[in-house]
Amino acid sequence: MRRSRLVNVMMAAGMCLSLSCEKRSTGDRIAVFTKNQTNPYFQSVRLGADNAAKQMKATVIHYVPTKPDSIPEQMSQIEDVITKRPDAIVFIPVDSQAMVPGVQKMNAAKIPVINITDHSAGGDLVSYVGSDEYGLGLVSGRYLLEKLKGQGNVIIIEGVRGSHGSMERVRGFQKALEAFPQVKLLASQPGNFQRLQSLQVTENLLQAHPVIDGVMAANDAMALGAIEALDAANRKALVVGINATKEGIDAVKSGKLLATADFAGYLQGCVGMMAAIRYAHKLVVPKEIAFPSAVIDATNYKDADIPDAQRECPPWEAVVKP
Amino acid sequence: MWSRDVAALAYRLAGVLLLSVTLALLSGAFLTAPNLLNVLRQASLNFLIASGVTLVILTAGLDLSIGANVGLSACVAATAFKATGSIAAGVAAGLTCGTLIGLLNGLMVTLLRLPPFIATYGMLWMVHGLTYWYMAGETIYGFPPAFRALGSGYVVGIPVPVYVMAASLMAGGVFTRYTIYGHELYAIGANAEAARLSGIPIRTRLNLVYTLSGAMAGLAAMVYLARLNSAEADIGEPLMLPAVAAVLIGGTSLFGGVGGLSGTLIGAVMLTLVLNGMNLLNINANWQPLVTGTIVLLAVWIDIVTRQRADARA
Numbered sequence: 001m002r003r004s005r006l007v008n009v010m011m012a013a014g015m016c017l018s019l020s021c022e023k024r025s026t027g028d029r030i031a032v033f034t035k036n037q038t039n040p041y042f043q044s045v046r047l048g049a050d051n052a053a054k055q056m057k058a059t060v061i062h063y064v065p066t067k068p069d070s071i072p073e074q075m076s077q078i079e080d081v082i083t084k085r086p087d088a089i090v091f092i093p094v095d096s097q098a099m100v101p102g103v104q105k106m107n108a109a110k111i112p113v114i115n116i117t118d119h120s121a122g123g124d125l126v127s128y129v130g131s132d133e134y135g136l137g138l139v140s141g142r143y144l145l146e147k148l149k150g151q152g153n154v155i156i157i158e159g160v161r162g163s164h165g166s167m168e169r170v171r172g173f174q175k176a177l178e179a180f181p182q183v184k185l186l187a188s189q190p191g192n193f194q195r196l197q198s199l200q201v202t203e204n205l206l207q208a209h210p211v212i213d214g215v216m217a218a219n220d221a222m223a224l225g226a227i228e229a230l231d232a233a234n235r236k237a238l239v240v241g242i243n244a245t246k247e248g249i250d251a252v253k254s255g256k257l258l259a260t261a262d263f264a265g266y267l268q269g270c271v272g273m274m275a276a277i278r279y280a281h282k283l284v285v286p287k288e289i290a291f292p293s294a295v296i297d298a299t300n301y302k303d304a305d306i307p308d309a310q311r312e313c314p315p316w317e318a319v320v321k322p
Numbered sequence: 323m324w325s326r327d328v329a330a331l332a333y334r335l336a337g338v339l340l341l342s343v344t345l346a347l348l349s350g351a352f353l354t355a356p357n358l359l360n361v362l363r364q365a366s367l368n369f370l371i372a373s374g375v376t377l378v379i380l381t382a383g384l385d386l387s388i389g390a391n392v393g394l395s396a397c398v399a400a401t402a403f404k405a406t407g408s409i410a411a412g413v414a415a416g417l418t419c420g421t422l423i424g425l426l427n428g429l430m431v432t433l434l435r436l437p438p439f440i441a442t443y444g445m446l447w448m449v450h451g452l453t454y455w456y457m458a459g460e461t462i463y464g465f466p467p468a469f470r471a472l473g474s475g476y477v478v479g480i481p482v483p484v485y486v487m488a489a490s491l492m493a494g495g496v497f498t499r500y501t502i503y504g505h506e507l508y509a510i511g512a513n514a515e516a517a518r519l520s521g522i523p524i525r526t527r528l529n530l531v532y533t534l535s536g537a538m539a540g541l542a543a544m545v546y547l548a549r550l551n552s553a554e555a556d557i558g559e560p561l562m563l564p565a566v567a568a569v570l571i572g573g574t575s576l577f578g579g580v581g582g583l584s585g586t587l588i589g590a591v592m593l594t595l596v597l598n599g600m601n602l603l604n605i606n607a608n609w610q611p612l613v614t615g616t617i618v619l620l621a622v623w624i625d626i627v628t629r630q631r632a633d634a635r636a
Contacts, residue, residue, distance in 0.1 A: 036454075036556075037454040037455070037458065037459060037555070038454055038457070038459060038554065038555040038556040039459060039556075040459045040460060040461060042459065043458065043459035043460075066451060066454075067450075068454075068556065068559075158607050161607040161608055161610070161611075162608070186604075187601070187604040188604070188607070189600075189601050189604065189607065190607035190610060192560070194560060195550050195552060195554075196367075196546070196550060196557070196560070197560070199549065199550060200364050200597060201597075201601050203360050203363075203364065204357075204360065204597065204598050204601035204602060205601055205602075207351050207352075207354070207356060207357040207360055207598075207602065208349065208351040208601070208602045208604075209351075221461075221552075221554075224463075224551075224552065225550065228474065228549065228550060228551055231474070232474035232549075245461070246461070247461050247463050247552065250463075
């Protein structure tokens, strides 16, 4: 008897070491899967989820691969979570296709899965909560083209080739361009969502095109890389990004970046967690919850410019209209 | 050996020239002074990282930790900039971080006798892990303009990183060709046992090359920061493989003892040219990996074939 209690205490201590050790509460236990430690976006998601859990008195167990976006690591974390049997799982697949067997494993273990951010290509999902990638591309692209008064030359900096997020955002940019036939798309080149690659691609495109009036970048880091290239070459162009990272909002504030579109990571964390807890309590959860795509520019950045740690999740009814 | 090396370099240069002529024919924007300077500026980051790796590979070693090293050194330097507001403190912190990681690699190889691949592969993970933990998803940005000049400034119309690259190439060239240390590195790579018997202090020399490789990663991190004005945890990952590729495309042998820094410069320029050309020609994103692979293989194959022909004639 004594021995098994000792083991239990050791296991609890081990959990506190290996997982983010929230204040113990008596409520539900919800596991949250994010893709990596490196992208500030997932940090926002985790903070949103933690805040919602705090409000609703649930305990959070975070699973983050140590190697960013590692498929085998997330797969083994799924095997681990199944033995821990949380009440529900808030899940971002590291790869929408490759993690389908993982979702199926959680289904087989009868643990409800709330999918957020990246839409899993298969498996049974209680709900999908996410921003509309296509809509984000569309609104930020349209915003840029309106500011250019429907005239001039633009370039697109794409994300990682073949990734769902990049393809949808670029499709949004292209749709925005259709409404402005006077604007010429000079080039659409991959920046792999990386700052350095985007800097180099923009430097190269500046060589090929003497006049570039606008840049549509599929994320903020690439938009800022493009701005560095423009500045170093002493050239001027309006630049838009997507995600509304803290750095992106600061750049909007200082006037370097024209606008960014809000990917709403914090809100996705909030709503994903709320949906998980609601489902665990047999409350209604819509099959799909999509946030409207909003542009953040010099006129409205103040609302977005609040550190995640100081934010509070909005009430469920304010976000999810019945 | 000297003349054969020069001949080998000439063939590699021929590969770059062939690629350049093709690009010049396809795009009017390619063969202009600003674009060529642009290519050199872009190649400089890869060259700085690859130059340290060249020294390590010359001794039949390997350094896989350089990308991770650039990432951590950049983040450490960025923190020091923000904490002190002093350029000297930031640069010193970044270079020290890079150099220390290099020294640890050296000690793992010489004292713990770990194979270089394993030692630096382990270090890659440790340094990445440390960086992710340290940054916790944050981005540090906005550095003093005087420091930024190192990345985005010009002197007499030539980008500053190109000067840094040229200085490193010359210093490294003199070191490898005209100092006893340099000759000893080739000797260790060609035959470690013979080198030991002839009295070369192998451990000391290996510690030196790994430390130098780390220091160059630290320097590259400074150029990165100055150019991008921003540090985040995942800077390093995409940098490692292209740097090792530049060394090998440049003709330095993985088995050690053969090659040098001028070859690595050609390798770095060739990889940069491929991206430059694809951007200028607006090649579809989905085709770009295929094009890159094909050109790299073709260039190295042409080099091998011409060299064999030349050897047969000689």
